[in-house]
Amino acid sequence: MQNGAHILLVDDDPDLLRLLSLRLTANGYRVTGVGSAEAALARLSVELPQLVVSDVRLPEKDGMALFQQIRTRHPALPVILLTAHGTIPDAVEATTLGAYAYLTKPFDAKVLLERIEQALSLTAPAPVHGGGDESWREEIVSRSHAMAELLAEAKLVAASDASVLIRGESGTGKELLARAIHRASRRAKAPFIAVNCGAIPEQLLESELFGHVKGAYTGAVNSREGLVQAADGGTLFLDEIGDMPLLLQVKLLRVLQERVVRQLGSDQGRPVDVRILSATHRDLDAAMLEGQFREDLYYRLNVITLTLPPLSERREDIGLLATRFLHALAAKYQKTVTGYAPDALEALTRASWPGNVRQLYNVVEHVCALATSPLVPLSLVQRALRVPSLEVLSYTEAKQRFERNYLVQLLKLTDGNVADAARLAERNRTEFYRLLQKYDLNAAQFRGDGSPVAPERQQ
Missing domain, CATH: 3.40.50.2300 (Response regulator)
Structure with a gap:
C-alpha cells in the first residue's frame, strides 16, 4: 500500500x-x-x-x-x-x-x-519530488524511490560546473539524465551537444570533436568547427566515453586541463568554456587496468558519479513509462489505443527487462502497431515480450556485434593470418591489431593450434 x-x-x-x-x-x-x-x-x-x-x-x-x-x-x-x-x-x-x-x-x-x-x-501518476519547478526533469518519467534519490542528487550537482560521469546499463536513459542536468544548470540557455563516442569511426571522431582547418587531411576542403566549440558556454555530453580511442583521450584531457581547443591541422588554440558530462555502460576501472582508458582522464571526468538503476530495480515506474510511450506512439501512428488491460499491465511490470527502458519502448511500439482495440490485451504483450533481443540493441551495440563477427569470419577465412585478413579488410596491420585487441581476439586461435572463439559475444 x-x-x-x-x-x-x-x-x-x-x-x-x-x-x-x-x-x-x-x-x-x-x-x-x-x-x-x-x-x-x-x-x-x-x-x-x-x-x-x-x-x-x-x-x-x-x-x-x-x-x-x-x-x-x-x-x-x-x-x-x-x-x-x-x-x-x-x-x-x-x-x-x-x-x-x-x-x-x-x-x-x-x-x-x-x-x-x-x-x-x-x-499512478508520478508525484513531484522536492517541490518547485520540475520542468528540468520533465522527460524523465518516474515515481520510484531509487529515481527520486538520484534526481535529487542530479539537481544538486547541476548547480555546479563539476564534471559528472553517468553510469548505467544500456538503455537506462543516460542521455535523458544528462539533458536534465543541463536544463537545471546555469548553462540551460546555452547549447547542449551530445556525441556518441562509440558510433563515430575513429578516424572521424577527432575532427567531429575538435574541428579541422582547410587542408588538414585529404577531403578537408573547408575549415570546420568541432562539437567542443559548438558547445562553448554550454554542456558537452560524451556518451560511451569508454569507447574513445587512447589518442583522443590524450587530446580531450588537454582540453579539460587548458580549457583551450585546437582544430586538427592548426597550431592556434581557442579558449572554450564547456562543462563535460560523460556516460558509459563499461567498467572503466577494468578498462584502466587493461590500459584501455587513461587514469588521469578518468579522474578528470569522474568528479561526481551518478548511477542510473536498471528498470528491474524501479518497477514502480514501468506502468508510468508504458502508458507515456503508448499515448505518444498512438498519436504517432494515429491509432485509437488508450491503455492496457490490467493483466497486460501486470505482465509488463513483472517482465525482466534486460534492455531496460529502451527495450520497454520497443515492446510498447510493437503492441501499439499491432493493436486492434482501444485496450492492449495480455496476449499481445506476451507476444511482444518474446521479440528477439536483436530488436532492443542500441546502434552502438549492434555495430560492435557486427564488427566482432566480421573479424572472426576474416580470421577463419585466412586461418589466422593477420596480414591477409587486414588486406581483405582494406586496413593496415596496426589498425587491424587494434581492432583484434578491442574485441579480445587472438589470431593464433584460428591457426589450428588453438580453439576458435565463438562468433558472437553479448556486449
Missing part, C-alpha cells in the same frame, strides 16, 4: 461517501470526497490525485461522462468505477476504453482496497 496516496472519491450518496472516506483514510490514504462529476472536475483542475474512484450513476453528468473527460485530459490517471447492476454494461465498456477496473455494488471493501493498491502500484 502507498501511504499518503491521494484518492478522489466521487459519489452522490453522502452516507456511502463518508463511509468509504473513513475506510480509505484508516488505510493510510489521503481522500477528497465530492458528490458530483462537476465537483470532481473542479477538484481535478486544482490538484491532480493519484487515483479516481467514482460511482457510475451520478446526478446531471454521470460517471461515464466524467470518466471520458478524465481520459481526455489526464490519460495516465487511473479510474475505478463503482456500479449498480443496471449500469454494468456501461462499466464493462469503460474498461475496454481504459478504465482500470469496475466493482459492482454492494462490493467487498477488501476487494476495493486490493484494486486501489494494484492501480496505484501499476499506473
Whole structure:
C-alpha cells in the first residue's frame, strides 16, 4: 500500500461517501470526497490525485461522462468505477476504453482496497519530488524511490560546473539524465551537444570533436568547427566515453586541463568554456587496468558519479513509462489505443527487462502497431515480450556485434593470418591489431593450434 496516496472519491450518496472516506483514510490514504462529476472536475483542475474512484450513476453528468473527460485530459490517471447492476454494461465498456477496473455494488471493501493498491502500484501518476519547478526533469518519467534519490542528487550537482560521469546499463536513459542536468544548470540557455563516442569511426571522431582547418587531411576542403566549440558556454555530453580511442583521450584531457581547443591541422588554440558530462555502460576501472582508458582522464571526468538503476530495480515506474510511450506512439501512428488491460499491465511490470527502458519502448511500439482495440490485451504483450533481443540493441551495440563477427569470419577465412585478413579488410596491420585487441581476439586461435572463439559475444 502507498501511504499518503491521494484518492478522489466521487459519489452522490453522502452516507456511502463518508463511509468509504473513513475506510480509505484508516488505510493510510489521503481522500477528497465530492458528490458530483462537476465537483470532481473542479477538484481535478486544482490538484491532480493519484487515483479516481467514482460511482457510475451520478446526478446531471454521470460517471461515464466524467470518466471520458478524465481520459481526455489526464490519460495516465487511473479510474475505478463503482456500479449498480443496471449500469454494468456501461462499466464493462469503460474498461475496454481504459478504465482500470469496475466493482459492482454492494462490493467487498477488501476487494476495493486490493484494486486501489494494484492501480496505484501499476499506473499512478508520478508525484513531484522536492517541490518547485520540475520542468528540468520533465522527460524523465518516474515515481520510484531509487529515481527520486538520484534526481535529487542530479539537481544538486547541476548547480555546479563539476564534471559528472553517468553510469548505467544500456538503455537506462543516460542521455535523458544528462539533458536534465543541463536544463537545471546555469548553462540551460546555452547549447547542449551530445556525441556518441562509440558510433563515430575513429578516424572521424577527432575532427567531429575538435574541428579541422582547410587542408588538414585529404577531403578537408573547408575549415570546420568541432562539437567542443559548438558547445562553448554550454554542456558537452560524451556518451560511451569508454569507447574513445587512447589518442583522443590524450587530446580531450588537454582540453579539460587548458580549457583551450585546437582544430586538427592548426597550431592556434581557442579558449572554450564547456562543462563535460560523460556516460558509459563499461567498467572503466577494468578498462584502466587493461590500459584501455587513461587514469588521469578518468579522474578528470569522474568528479561526481551518478548511477542510473536498471528498470528491474524501479518497477514502480514501468506502468508510468508504458502508458507515456503508448499515448505518444498512438498519436504517432494515429491509432485509437488508450491503455492496457490490467493483466497486460501486470505482465509488463513483472517482465525482466534486460534492455531496460529502451527495450520497454520497443515492446510498447510493437503492441501499439499491432493493436486492434482501444485496450492492449495480455496476449499481445506476451507476444511482444518474446521479440528477439536483436530488436532492443542500441546502434552502438549492434555495430560492435557486427564488427566482432566480421573479424572472426576474416580470421577463419585466412586461418589466422593477420596480414591477409587486414588486406581483405582494406586496413593496415596496426589498425587491424587494434581492432583484434578491442574485441579480445587472438589470431593464433584460428591457426589450428588453438580453439576458435565463438562468433558472437553479448556486449
